[in-house]
Amino acid sequence: MYSIKEYLTNDHRRCDDVFTKMEALASEKLLDAKETTKEFVGDMERHFQREERVMFPEFEEKTGMLNGPTEMMRQEHAQMRNLMAQLLQAIDADDKEKFFGLSETLMILLQQHNMKEEQMLYTMAQQHLASDAQRIIEMMDSLCVE
């Protein structure tokens, strides 16, 4: 049985693993990394939607914090979605230099984002949503990505 913090933190680690696999493949031959890049983008999108469509609204309803940390996280998700779209474009253009420039930026942005979530937001969510944790995790787990 996971807590919300553990569940979403594990999600971060899973995405990190796919990211490193994607870069390792891309360093050999960029086009070979296309499927793994799609997998990474898909995993990230699922994670974002688990937060944006389930955890954030629950947190906002419980705490009344509508323009607080969740809003900032949404903005950072938008930044990362933009970079991920460019990653796929770089593969289509077979532009390795561009790909690694983008992956470098994405990695730092992603890690500092994860750090804020894991150290601050998830801990707060844990405190406020403890009694509904299992229901929220089940909702996140069964979410269909739009």
Next chain:
Amino acid sequence: MNFTGLSLDQAPPLSVPFRYFFVAPLFAMLAGIVLLFNDIMPLDRFSREVIVATHLITIGFFGFVMLGALTQMLPVIANATIKKVKLIATFSHTNMVIGLLSMVYGLLMQNQVVLTGSYVFLGLGFFTMLFAILNSIREVKNVTPTIGGMLSSVSFAIFIVSLGVVLLFEYAFSSIGFYHYALANIHSTLAIFGFAGMLIVGVSFQVLPMFYVAPSFGDFVEKKFISILAIVLLLWSLSNLFYTQWVLYIKLLLIVCFLYYAFILYRTLKMRKRKIQDNTIRYFYTAIVFLIMGLVLWLMDDYTQESFIVFVGIFVGAFILSIMQGMLYKIIPFLVWFHLNAKGYMSIPTMNEMLNKKLALWQYRFFIGSIVFFLCSLWIDRMVTFSYISFIVSMGLLEYNMIRAYKIYRLTCKKKPEFDMSGFTS
């Protein structure tokens, strides 16, 4: 709980950290020039030229880079913001630049008036920023190991700057007291292992997992190491003044601590999931080698009548320089990208496009060359000239690459590429 610092939007303006970063390689170049044009072998650590060159590196490079990095890292890592950061940075930076240049001039020209002014300016510059940082850390509720490292580092910095002001005062007025050289030893050792070392250790806990998807350093290291280091450094300082019979044992303890850190750092780097090779990784591995060489020589130093002490300084200094240069290669392009992105521009150059990677590699080679040539000067005196030249070129290339990134920032701002509206459409 304060959420304002959660966003990088709360980060200081780009000009705040950059003003510190930009002058650092220039001061390092000046250090090389002072040694080159005075044509000296820096084997006497208390000679004027060596004191000048040492402080151009320690204050000019280490100090400026660390303060610049702290202004940037505090909001992101510690969720702490420095109030009126631009005003404080302008005041502190200006005083530090004037102070350091006056110190150089005052020492080289033996000008007592200028030298007196230098410690006033340096003291004002350092203390203003250090106390502002300390004040912002005071409000942090969740003190992580990295924040603990920052706090210890800044506390040591306040102590060594105070000590430095006293030493400079004694030097300026030729009132070298009984404890002058013991205090000078404490000043230099705490500056290296306390101010710089603690910050490097603390920040590495955070940035290695962040940049390279590396494992954490482990509970013991992250929770205990900073406190152990701080205690050992304090014991070492006390033993130097009052219990000299214990110095060797405590020094051994200090060496073991940093050797252990070198091992953990190496292990963490080897275990990183992100296997890419870049200048930062190159510099991290190089730093480990220099740290081990410096520590081993420092250990031998007691048995060789201090004949290696200059090399200890060179290697430990090269360790810090390597880490800082490596970090600059990450921080500079990311900050430029981040500030452009925050403006909402769509087509921003990537981090890899901000820096000239070929030049960065040459910069690394010249830096290594400077240390190798210096080592060779043990056997062939003239090699020291090549060492200074290689060091000056290396720092020049670092400066060029940083200016290049900033020029890209200015150029992109001027062009105003189309705005990204994706944040408003989802």
